[in-house]
Amino acid sequence: MTVPEKPEPAVQPGAAQSGAVQSGAVQPASTQPAARPGPDQEPAAAQPTVAQLAEGYAAKAGLHRSGNGNIDVLKSAGGIQGIAESILPGLVFLVAFTITRELPLALTAALAVAAAFTVVRLVQRKPLTQALAGIAGVGVSAWLANTTGKAEDFYVPGFFTNFAYIVAMSISIAVRWPFAGLIFGFIRNEGLDWRKDPARVKAYQIGTWVIIGVLSLRLLVQVPLYFMGEPGFAALATTRLLMGAPLYILGIWVAWLLTRPAPAAAPATPTA
Template sequence: MAGLAAEYAAKAGLHRTHDGRVDVLRSAGGVQGIAESIMPGLVFLVAFTITQDLPPSLVAALGTAAVFTVVRLIQRRPLTQALAGVVGVGISAWLANTTGKAEDFYLPGFFTNAAYIIAMVISILVKWPVAGLLFGFIRNEGLDWRKDPDRLKAYRLGTWIIVGVLALRLLVQVPLYLMGPDGLAALATTRLLMGAPLYILGVWVAWLVTRPAPAKDLTDGEPAPKA
């Protein structure tokens, strides 16, 4: 079960520490993974702020994402996250270049965010909450938590917390997007702050909320006999 838990958690993007806790930093991709998610958007913002020219700014963002892919090739590390980043930046760049609106660089992220919210809400409604599927394996609970109403309730709450984090992104960022060029700087800044940092906080809070109750003492609450 321990081996299965480690394999499942790794495939799901979550990792555990040596003492069985969730490693939130590594789950977010580590320092390099966080940089891969932040830097293309940051480079785009800086380049566009300086040049006020969309195509060079988009090329700079794409180039930054490509550099991270090359770095992973050199390190001989898995390319999944870096390639996903290149594809995501590519779609964002194509959309912004097509519409001619710099703020559209951030538009695909809204749809991705909304898709995650829908998937997690459905998992809660069908009583297969995502937090339980991930954390349950990290804790070596397997799927036994589904047989315990209290554990199921806890994991549904944990999933709602993650949904709340994702919904907060939309509540803050969509109005900034609708402001057009006037809201671009604020939109880009909040996208950086509410990306990996907020995700790490949400996962950590969900992990704490879903902690199993301490095991009952074998003496069933009676004081241990004195020596």
């Protein structure tokens, strides 16, 4: 005679949530949120690579490519408006001081022109980088000239800016990261692959020397005129205008031509 098995007691509602832990009972899933990693356990933010930094610099340099794959020199210089922004404040300063011989009035006129370009960009909803840089440069120049009372000191900050670029570009050549390669490489879709080819590195070093030559020529011509004092002011101001955007455009174009990669050789046709 078999003894019938005793049936299991039914699980009462809420028993699974009971504080007592019973053998064989299914434990409920924890309702507390998972612990978040501490500051030391947070994944480190990805650092930009050298290629990404170089590409970003090339974009910020303001260089543009035309439809045929060449550099658009005019657009890279900021277009007609950008060239006007770089030339007109200095031109207005030269004309106003030459006519009135009143330094504060000439400085105010130059600042007003720079500020007007900033307002125009605001109305056009264009990036303000170039306009703000221009008005900042004019502001520093005006402050220095007004402090010393010498009109020729309006051009002194430009000397230091040119010299800083010369030093930076010379260092880029020495460490085999020539400036021309960084700004032209991405326009040509070379990325940083040009650094693997010694011939391309050398070409971009030559292109960088061309740009350095343009900047050095400015100093060689303008610094002696500055030390002539007021008698050399008109010549200094005029050469500053002529050797500004126009000479920069010419230098960039020559550097672009000198750094062109050699055309790919045509595949040989098999002979019968």
